[in-house]
Amino acid sequence: MTRVLVVEDEPGLRRALMINLRARHYEATAASGGAEALAVAAAQPPDVVVLDLGLPDMDGTEVIEGLRGWTEVPIIVLSARSSQDDKVVALDAGADDYITKPFGMDELLARLRAALRRTGSGPDVPVVETASFTIDLAAKRASAHGEAVRLTPTEWHLFEVLIRNEGKLVERRPLLQEVWGPAYESETNYLRVYMGQLRRKLEPDPAHPRHLITEPGLGYRFVR
Amino acid sequence: MTRVLVVEDEPGLRRALMINLRARHYEATAASGGAEALAVAAAQPPDVVVLDLGLPDMDGTEVIEGLRGWTEVPIIVLSARSSQDDKVVALDAGADDYITKPFGMDELLARLRAALRRTGSGPDVPVVETASFTIDLAAKRASAHGEAVRLTPTEWHLFEVLIRNEGKLVERRPLLQEVWGPAYESETNYLRVYMGQLRRKLEPDPAHPRHLITEPGLGYRFVR
DNA sequence: CGTGCCCGTCAAGAAAGCGTCAGGAGGCGC
DNA sequence: GCGCCTCCTGACGCTTTCTTGACGGGCACG
Numbered sequence: 001m002t003r004v005l006v007v008e009d010e011p012g013l014r015r016a017l018m019i020n021l022r023a024r025h026y027e028a029t030a031a032s033g034g035a036e037a038l039a040v041a042a043a044q045p046p047d048v049v050v051l052d053l054g055l056p057d058m059d060g061t062e063v064i065e066g067l068r069g070w071t072e073v074p075i076i077v078l079s080a081r082s083s084q085d086d087k088v089v090a091l092d093a094g095a096d097d098y099i100t101k102p103f104g105m106d107e108l109l110a111r112l113r114a115a116l117r118r119t120g121s122g123p124d125v126p127v128v129e130t131a132s133f134t135i136d137l138a139a140k141r142a143s144a145h146g147e148a149v150r151l152t153p154t155e156w157h158l159f160e161v162l163i164r165n166e167g168k169l170v171e172r173r174p175l176l177q178e179v180w181g182p183a184y185e186s187e188t189n190y191l192r193v194y195m196g197q198l199r200r201k202l203e204p205d206p207a208h209p210r211h212l213i214t215e216p217g218l219g220y221r222f223v224r
Numbered sequence: 225m226t227r228v229l230v231v232e233d234e235p236g237l238r239r240a241l242m243i244n245l246r247a248r249h250y251e252a253t254a255a256s257g258g259a260e261a262l263a264v265a266a267a268q269p270p271d272v273v274v275l276d277l278g279l280p281d282m283d284g285t286e287v288i289e290g291l292r293g294w295t296e297v298p299i300i301v302l303s304a305r306s307s308q309d310d311k312v313v314a315l316d317a318g319a320d321d322y323i324t325k326p327f328g329m330d331e332l333l334a335r336l337r338a339a340l341r342r343t344g345s346g347p348d349v350p351v352v353e354t355a356s357f358t359i360d361l362a363a364k365r366a367s368a369h370g371e372a373v374r375l376t377p378t379e380w381h382l383f384e385v386l387i388r389n390e391g392k393l394v395e396r397r398p399l400l401q402e403v404w405g406p407a408y409e410s411e412t413n414y415l416r417v418y419m420g421q422l423r424r425k426l427e428p429d430p431a432h433p434r435h436l437i438t439e440p441g442l443g444y445r446f447v448r
Numbered sequence: 449c450g451t452g453c454c455c456g457t458c459a460a461g462a463a464a465g466c467g468t469c470a471g472g473a474g475g476c477g478c
Numbered sequence: 479g480c481g482c483c484t485c486c487t488g489a490c491g492c493t494t495t496c497t498t499g500a501c502g503g504g505c506a507c508g
Contacts, residue, residue: 084328091334096342097321098335104308110315111322118320118342140393140442152495153441188454189498196456207456216454216505376484413487416466423467431467440465440494 001027002116005046007037007063008078009055017050020105034058038066046073048115050108053079053090061093068094074115078103128163130211130224133202135163144202151201154179158194162212162222171219195220225251226340229270231261231287232302233279241274244329258282262290266405270297272339274332277303277314285317292318294406298339302327352387354435354448357426361387368426375425378403382418386436386446395443419444 004026008014014030021028029046031037034055041049049067053060064075074096079086082100090098097111126137133144140156142149151159157179162170176185184190195214199206213221228250232238238254245252253270255261258279265273273291277284288299298320303310306324314322321335350362357368364380366373375383381403386394397409404414419438423430437445 084330087331088334091338094341096338106308107311110312114315114320117318139391140439140445141391150439154496156442187497190496192454192456193458193497196458199456214455378485411486412465414485416468417486420467420469438466 001025002048003027003029003044003046004112005029005031005037005041005049007031007034007049007055008052009033010052013052016105017108020109024109034060034063034066037063041067041071041073045071047119048112049073049075050112051075051077051095053077053081053086061089064090064093064095074119076108076111076115078108128166128224132204132211135159137163142202145204149201151198155194155198155201158191159198159222162220166222166224169215169219169221175219191220225249226272227251227253227268227270228336229253229255229261229265229273231255231258231273231279232276233257234276237276240329241332244333248333258284258287258290261287265291265295265297266407269295269402269405271343272298272300272336274300274302274336275319277301277305277310285313288314288317288319294401298343300332300335300339302332352390352448356428356435359383359387366426369428373425375422379418379422379425382415383422383446386444390446390448393439393443393445399443415444 004021006014006017006021006028008017008030009032011032014032018028018030029040029044031040034057037049037051051060051063055063060077060079064077067073067075075094076097076099077090077095078099078101079090080101087098096115099108099111126139128135128137133142133149135142137160140151142151158175161175161178172188172191173185175191176187180187180190195212196206199209199212203209203212211223213223215221228245230238230241230245230252232241232254233256235256238256242252242254253264253268255264258281261273261275275284275287279287284301284303288301291297291299299318300321300323301314301319302323302325303314304325311322320339323332323335350360352359352361357366357373359366361384364375366375382399385399385402396412396415399415400409400411404411408414419436420430423433423436427433427436435447437447439445
């Protein structure tokens, strides 16, 4: 879950922010001062920081710099001060966005989404690991028995479909349609050839596969 | 030099923006309509886009979507409309920032710097060192076998994309789109030529590359 | 015990992709 | 205008990948 650190000294606004964020299924943590914010961020690095500049204990810019010393987490600044100078100082200190109070909750949330989108912290976990081999879908890297293994485009495509349905049986027809297109749905030959290649490259004992399983008469299944 | 695309239909504001950007040593290009903006961006992919939402020929959101179809270049929206809904729509369509008119030039420039800072950074170090060569992204300097090497602008651009995705496979189409623009996504010739040039300039044995790796049928990969 | 079905394996030709070279066009400074 | 650099483009031979057919083994069933 996406973790948001809210740094706001005024209890009313802090509470409103927390409620709204949690309603959107963010994991929201609160800090009421700059020192506390830095401590919390260090203990549990957030995915995005919403920072009120007008804190009682520290200047807001110092908080930004304190964070920027070790993390590039997006920082969205809230501030009652609307002069250009204030914005320039905060943005150049390392803030990603600057919203003047009073602000609308919808706007804040939209800017939050924009900031999170950029970091690309998608919910995907594209690394699949088994006892025998490791597959990194994003980087298109595979390794087995400790050594890097090269897969051809078709092998990747086929394997991806199986991994997406990990544990589940994938019947031959959907498999063929997905990888080779609808015109090839009866070319079960291809499956035999390419499953064989995948096994030879990845399985410890290709003749007795443990992860790329044949379900006779039905299709194939990938199990971890 | 950093390339800024300014999309603004009103001549006075457009001129003011261009003057201010050029005074800060940005390479600023102007477009007065949405269609023109998309064409210019495709021909010469910019590093950041400043986009007025109130264009005569297209809805601003369409322009955002047209860009987001192929590039993740930062988009800073300018708009006379200050309602939350307008901001939410533009930001969720893919904009990175939203500034309401009238605005101060200093603020725009600060937000521009913030947007550019994000793209350049990441977990990158501006200096990449391998056993065979050294690349200083910031200073645009390269050296191999102890000697300085000159790379052309296109070679830099291509190499930067690969370095940003160090270790990860970059497929041909995204690579072509990023470096040459969306109209060139099938010109795989270019990749072959320029990868060859990079290898000849940087690899100890260009015929057997160790760092600029080809993944047949898929794309290319930079490994340290 | 024979037959048919399905699967795994192999190999060879076809197709697609890759590296390389060289020539020409266009831009830029002199 | 002239030379230099960069980019684009097409062609060629070579490598990798895909496709296709054939063969043999295991298994169920008659």
